[in-house]
Amino acid sequence: MAERRHGSEAGAVEGDFFGIVDLLDGEERKLLDRVREFLRAEVAPHANELWEAGRSPVSLRGRIAELGITGEEGDDAGVPARSSLFRGLLGMEMARVDPSFATFFGVHAELAMGSVRACGSEEQKARWLPAMTRWEKLGAFALTEPLVGSGTAAGLTTTARREGDTWVLDGEKKWIGNGSFADLLVVWARDVADDQVKGFVVEHGAAGLSADVIPHKIALRGVQNAHLALDGVRVPEADRLQHAESFADTNRVLRVTRAAVAWTATGCALGAYEAARAYAVEREQFGRPIGSFQLVQDNLARMLADITACQSLAVRLAALEEKGELSDAQAALTKMFCTTRMRETVARAREVLGGNGILLDHDAARFFADAEALYSYEGTRDMNSLIVGRAATGLSAFV
Numbered sequence: 556m557a558e559r560r561h562g563s564e565a566g567a568v569e570g571d572f573f574g575i576v577d578l579l580d581g582e583e584r585k586l587l588d589r590v591r592e593f594l595r596a597e598v599a600p601h602a603n604e605l606w607e608a609g610r611s612p613v614s615l616r617g618r619i620a621e622l623g624i625t626g627e628e629g630d631d632a633g634v635p636a637r638s639s640l641f642r643g644l645l646g647m648e649m650a651r652v653d654p655s656f657a658t659f660f661g662v663h664a665e666l667a668m669g670s671v672r673a674c675g676s677e678e679q680k681a682r683w684l685p686a687m688t689r690w691e692k693l694g695a696f697a698l699t700e701p702l703v704g705s706g707t708a709a710g711l712t713t714t715a716r717r718e719g720d721t722w723v724l725d726g727e728k729k730w731i732g733n734g735s736f737a738d739l740l741v742v743w744a745r746d747v748a749d750d751q752v753k754g755f756v757v758e759h760g761a762a763g764l765s766a767d768v769i770p771h772k773i774a775l776r777g778v779q780n781a782h783l784a785l786d787g788v789r790v791p792e793a794d795r796l797q798h799a800e801s802f803a804d805t806n807r808v809l810r811v812t813r814a815a816v817a818w819t820a821t822g823c824a825l826g827a828y829e830a831a832r833a834y835a836v837e838r839e840q841f842g843r844p845i846g847s848f849q850l851v852q853d854n855l856a857r858m859l860a861d862i863t864a865c866q867s868l869a870v871r872l873a874a875l876e877e878k879g880e881l882s883d884a885q886a887a888l889t890k891m892f893c894t895t896r897m898r899e900t901v902a903r904a905r906e907v908l909g910g911n912g913i914l915l916d917h918d919a920a921r922f923f924a925d926a927e928a929l930y931s932y933e934g935t936r937d938m939n940s941l942i943v944g945r946a947a948t949g950l951s952a953f954v
């Protein structure tokens with residue numbers, strides 16, 4: 556134990572300073588170690604290359620499936636349930652290596668599969684989840700629109716019109732991760748009959764559906780985000796998520812995924828800290844490693860303290876989630892806090908690397924850029940702060 560925490564050659568401390576991984580049971584701990592090895596061997600070596608090229612790690616889907624980390628009890632007889640803590644740590648470990656990879660995974664495993672789990676009928680879960688668990692069918696989640704982001708609850712404009720046993724969808728969606736190649740897109744649209752938001756599973760290649768990859772991104776470049784156009788897309792009633800009756804149901808999905816982003820943000824901060832620490836003990840100025848200077852040590856100490864605070868909060872969040880007691884405001888507070896601490900941590904890391912902090916070569920630059928997307932998606936810091944503020948005062952500041 557002491558060796559793992561303090562045992563690098565330079566005697567430096569790793570990001571899991573308080574050993575939260577030790578909270579896992581033996582079997583999940585072993586599985587997390589297998590995932591870490593996969594990330595080290597197969598994700599890390601290509602992260603900068605994919606980031607620069609703007610390509611998603613789709614070719615790894617078979618390897619991810621082999622790890623058995625996507626499913627939960629009932630999805631597929633072969634895949635056992637996993638604890639909330641394990642799922643959180645999984646997101647943290649992925650983002651610690653590559654936030655784009657963590658997002659690529661999360662869009663499929665948390666947002667798309669989470670929508671089917673939370674809002675699908677038993678028949679729909681049995682129809683879609685096993686193939687998604689095996690990564691044979693890849694998912695996407697389409698809520699945000701070009702003109703409506705934070706205000707989707709009241710302002711969603713994509714429409715769903717029922718014609719007998721078929722629904723007709725019209726509208727546009729923006730920022731949809733995996734949206735250009737996903738086999739199954741969970742599309743949220745407003746029913747013109749009752750004005751409520753409902754969820755539909757649209758298959759890749761459906762007539763009237765088009766997807767363009769959004770170019771020129773400066774964050775999470777290893778995730779492809781699509782701009783979707785839905786022009787009279789016809790979806791059978793059997794493919795409408797049967798337990799999504801209003802935006803409150805969409806929110807059941809977002810509560811869980813917002814919590815997941817808190818873990819991802821913690822992982823992004825962790826990756827940046829570790830890049831900075833490694834650099835600080837190697838890089839010499841004035842004839843000494845820069846890590847021996849007090850100001851650099853202060854930066855590292857602050858990073859480690861912020862990461863530890865995020866981890867501690869996220870561990871408690873996982874315990875509440877496990878008991879089914881996590882509230883929207885608690886998820887919002889954790890997302891808000893962890894992404895804010897992350898943003899400061901990646902900036903400190905970039906600073907420790909000096910000029911090299913803006914080069915991909917040393918990884919800190921990638922974490923620095925990617926943090927900007929994590930800060931804004933799944934509800935911006937401001938929106939999450941308003942959710943917490945409403946809980947604190949009982950007064951809504953939403954307009």
Ligand SMILES: Cc1cc2nc3c(=O)[nH]c(=O)nc-3n(C[C@H](O)[C@H](O)[C@H](O)COP(=O)(O)OP(=O)(O)OC[C@H]3O[C@@H](n4cnc5c(N)ncnc54)[C@H](O)[C@@H]3O)c2cc1C
Nearest residue numbers: 696697698699704705730731732928932933934935937938
């Ligand atoms: C990389 C990336 C991946 C994404 N992936 C997906 C995806 O897979 N699926 C999906 O559906 N969406 C996705 N999104 C969309 C994401 O959830 C939205 O970007 C986010 O909800 C914010 O919406 P917006 O960008 O339209 O900003 P806006 O809502 O236009 O907000 C702009 C600014 O105004 C502030 N603001 C807005 N309203 C208020 C208010 N009432 N009070 C105070 N401040 C306010 C915001 O906090 C923000 O700072 C993704 C976004 C990014 C960047």
